[in-house]
Amino acid sequence: MNGVTGRMGYRQHLVRSVLAINAEGGVRLADGGRVLLRPVLVGRSETKLAALAAEHDIADHTTDLASALADPDNVIYFDAQVTQARVKSVLQAVEAGKHVYAEKPVAASVTEAVTLTRAVRRAGVKNGVVQDKLFLPGLLKLRRLIDGGFFGRILSVRGEFGYWVFEGDWQAAQRPSWNYRAEDGGGITLDMFPHWQYVLENLFGPIKSVYAHATTHIPQRVDELGAGYRATADDAAYGIFELEGGVVAQINSSWSVRVNRDELVEFQVDGTEGSAVAGLRGCRVQHRSATPKPVWNPDLPATVSFRDGWQEVPDNAEFDNGFKTQWEMFVRHVVEDAPFPHDFAAGTRGVQLAELALRSAAEGRRVTVEEL
Incomplete structure (x- = not known):
C-alpha cells in the first residue's frame, strides 16, 4: 500500500x-x-x-x-x-x-x-x-430507482459538488496545497471529472460531448508551512455533458463555494414520471402524481413549501463503506x-473526460468525446 x-x-x-x-x-x-x-x-x-x-x-x-x-x-x-x-x-x-x-x-x-x-x-x-462514488448509499438508492423504472424517460441530471476550502491564512486549509498547483497535478477538473465520468456512464449512459468552464477563483493561498503561493490550478469547474439517448447533465464542482445543500454532493434527476435528489447517503423522490402545479407570480409570496412535497427513499438494506x-x-x-x-480502461475514460473538459475551457467550445 x-x-x-x-x-x-x-x-x-x-x-x-x-x-x-x-x-x-x-x-x-x-x-x-x-x-x-x-x-x-x-x-x-x-x-x-x-x-x-x-x-x-x-x-x-x-x-x-x-x-x-x-x-x-x-x-x-x-x-x-x-x-x-x-x-x-x-x-x-x-x-x-x-x-x-x-x-x-x-x-x-x-x-x-x-x-x-x-x-x-x-x-x-x-x-x-x-x-x-458508485457505492455511496444515495447513489445506490438512485440506481434502484433507475432499475425499477421510476423516472420513466430520464431527461436531465443536475449535480452540485463542493465546499469552501479555506485559503490557509487565518484558518488552515482542509486540502493539501498541491491540489492548487497545476505543476504538481492539482486542479478540481482533474480531481472530480473522472468521478463524474463513471457516475454518468454507469447510471445514465456514455458521454457524447462536454462543454466546460474552468477557473481559479482564489489566486493566492497559504501552504502548510505558512508560506504564500500562487494557485496555478483551477479551483472550480462548470460542465455540461450530452449523453447517449439525449440526457443532458450539468455538474458544478467548486472548492470556492459555501454549502447551502443537505450534503456536499447532490444530484437531481428529472424524468417524465418522477424526479429524485440523491446525496452521499439520502435520496428523496417526487412522483408525477404528487408534483405541485406552481404558477410564476413574483408579486405574491410562495404558498407551497416545495421541499415538503418530496419523500425519502428508505434504506431497505445495510450500506457498507464504499x-x-x-x-x-x-x-x-x-x-x-x-x-x-x-x-484501468475505465479509469482512462475518466482521465479523457478531464482532459477534454480542460481543452473545452481553454478553447471556449463544445468538445466531442471520442471512443478510445
Whole structure:
C-alpha cells in the first residue's frame, strides 16, 4: 500500500477498508472461504510509516518500493500517492508481476493512462481503479430507482459538488496545497471529472460531448508551512455533458463555494414520471402524481413549501463503506476471477473526460468525446 500516509490512503483505504476487512474475518469468497489481507506500508517518510505501523499493529513497512515489489508474498500493489507519482510506481509494480489497484485519476494525462492500460494488458495482471462514488448509499438508492423504472424517460441530471476550502491564512486549509498547483497535478477538473465520468456512464449512459468552464477563483493561498503561493490550478469547474439517448447533465464542482445543500454532493434527476435528489447517503423522490402545479407570480409570496412535497427513499438494506466494498470486489477479482468492471480502461475514460473538459475551457467550445 503506497501512499497511506495521505488523508485518503490512510482513512479510507487502510483503516476503513483493509483493516476493517480483517477485523471482520477477511473477504468472503464464493466457496465460503475467507481471505485475510497483509498490508505492507510504503511511503517516503520512515517516521510516519513507523508511527502508523505501531498504531495499528502492522508488521511491515518500508521506504523502498523496489524491495516490497521484489517480495513474492506481496501479490497486490495499491497506489494512493499524488497523481504525478503514480505512473512510474504502477509501471514498476506491473513489471514485477503484481496485480495493481489505484486511486483515481489513474494518471494525469490520457497518454499516460493509455500507457498503463496497455502495460497491464501485456503483463496479464489484474487491474482496477477506485470508483467509490458508485457505492455511496444515495447513489445506490438512485440506481434502484433507475432499475425499477421510476423516472420513466430520464431527461436531465443536475449535480452540485463542493465546499469552501479555506485559503490557509487565518484558518488552515482542509486540502493539501498541491491540489492548487497545476505543476504538481492539482486542479478540481482533474480531481472530480473522472468521478463524474463513471457516475454518468454507469447510471445514465456514455458521454457524447462536454462543454466546460474552468477557473481559479482564489489566486493566492497559504501552504502548510505558512508560506504564500500562487494557485496555478483551477479551483472550480462548470460542465455540461450530452449523453447517449439525449440526457443532458450539468455538474458544478467548486472548492470556492459555501454549502447551502443537505450534503456536499447532490444530484437531481428529472424524468417524465418522477424526479429524485440523491446525496452521499439520502435520496428523496417526487412522483408525477404528487408534483405541485406552481404558477410564476413574483408579486405574491410562495404558498407551497416545495421541499415538503418530496419523500425519502428508505434504506431497505445495510450500506457498507464504499471503498471497503470495492476493495472486497477487487480481492475477489484477484483470487477467484470474479467480475471487476472498474479497470484501468475505465479509469482512462475518466482521465479523457478531464482532459477534454480542460481543452473545452481553454478553447471556449463544445468538445466531442471520442471512443478510445
